[in-house]
Amino acid sequence: MALTVAKLTQARDALMESRANGARSFTDQNGERVEFKSDSEMAKALAALDREIAALSGRAAPTTLHFATSKGTT
Numbered sequence: 001m002a003l004t005v006a007k008l009t010q011a012r013d014a015l016m017e018s019r020a021n022g023a024r025s026f027t028d029q030n031g032e033r034v035e036f037k038s039d040s041e042m043a044k045a046l047a048a049l050d051r052e053i054a055a056l057s058g059r060a061a062p063t064t065l066h067f068a069t070s071k072g073t074t
Contacts (some may be wrong), residue, residue, distance in 0.1 A: 005056050012049040015042065 011028060016028045019042045025035045036042045050060075 002049065003052070003056070005053055008049055008053045008056065012046060015046055015049065018042075020056070 014028070015026055019039065025033055027033045029072075034045075036045070056070075
């Protein structure tokens with residue numbers, strides 16, 4: 001079964017709602033139940049979902065940052 005952006009977004013939204021409600025467990029649309037030991041585990045799962053959504057959407061994270069700085073003198 002191929003994961004689509006819509007399915008991943010739906011899973012992310014449900015996980016965010018569970019996290020906001022203070023729940024430590026999450027049941028997906030297939031009926032699978034996942035229990036998280038801590039909030040940081042839920043945050044890691046959300047970050048993984050965000051990365052997958054970005055990869056499927058063609059929006060990769062920037063690999064290079066350019067800074068424009070000056071001393072403020074003219």
